[in-house]
Amino acid sequence: MNTKIKFNRWLSAGGLIFFLLLGWEASAQWVNQPYLFPSPSQIFIKMIDLHHVxxxxxxxxxxxxxxxxxxxxxxxGVALALCMNKFKTLEQAIYPILIVSQTIPIIALAPVFVLWFGYSIWSKVLVTILITFFPITVNTFDGLKSTSKEQLEWFKTAGASKRAILTKLYIPSALPSFFSGMKVAITLSVIGAAIGEWLGANAGLGYFSRRMMTQFDGAGVFAPIVWLSILGLIGFLLITLLEYYLLKWRHIK
Incomplete structure (x- = not known):
């Protein structure tokens, strides 16, 4: 029954995507301005033409x-979450800073990173870190905080060492939340990489999209964007599979 529900869900999603693409194709053909509004078929052809580069x-x-x-x-993120869970004072000092950091538009800081690090990979990596750091840290910390107090008391009563409590209790309790943060972070990493490359790079899908924009090539702009979406989707599925493998106990009924 559960398998049938999942199949119907994927079938519904696939059908919706198909009709959206069909509507996009028809609208693009009607507008007939491929440099502004390319159709999915034109984007696909461009992806084939540019597949090597x-x-x-x-x-x-x-x-x-x-x-x-x-x-x-x-x-x-995991190290900071563990430290905040261990030291209450550190949590009170760092947690508000984490929240404030998310109010700063990363796209405004990206040019500063380019100024500091040039067009090297590290300016883009820093943008990616700033975008992905928050969900991993906060979700892992919330998972650690949700550890059962009764189980913690039982471990202490049984004379478990601090290392055993960490590896046998805290980490397993935090794993579901950690994977939730990773699934968010891996999709955000695509955005971070694209933003960094858009503002300053010599290579990358974001850089190539910006270059095609200067040439008024609408399909060329969308082709690397499709690849970015594919990267995010593959990354999300890989994290989901890893989560399923490591947390099989959650799926046992």
């Missing part, structure tokens, strides 16, 4: 920014 040159550059930024965010 997009897939083998610009996609690896964007993927590198995403993975490095996401890895740094994961390490820093």
């Amino acid at each position: 997009l897939f083998f040159v610009h996609l690896p550059a964007t993927l590198s920014v995403m993975l490095i930024g996401l890895f740094c965010s994961m390490i820093l």
Whole structure:
């Protein structure tokens, strides 16, 4: 029954996407201004024409920014969440700063990073870190805080070491929230990489999209954007599969 519900859900989503693309195609053909409003078929043809330069040159550059930024965010976010959970004073000092940091428009800071680091990969990585750091930190911290007090008392009564309490209680309790943060962060990493490349880069899907815009190539602008969406979708599915594998107990009924 559950499998049938999931199939119907995917079928409904696929049908909606199909009709949206069909409407887009018809509207683009009616407008007939491909440099402003390209159709899905024109974008697909452009992706085929540019597959070599997009897939083998610009996609690896964007993927590198995403993975490095996401890895740094994961390490820093989990470490900070553990420290805030351990030290109440640190939580009271850092948590408001985390909230305030999300009110600053990253696109306004990106040019500053380019000024500091030039067109190197690190200016784009820093933008990605700033965007992805928050959901990982906050979700992991919330997961740690949701640890059962009764189980914690039982561990202490049983004489468990601090390391055992961390690895056997806190981390398993925080894993579902951590993966929720990672699923948000991996989609945001696409945005962070694209913003960084749009404002200053020599390679990458965001850079290529901006270059096509200066040439008034509407399909060329959309082609790398489609690849960015594909990267985000693949990343989300990989995190979901990893979550399912590591948290199988949540799916046992």
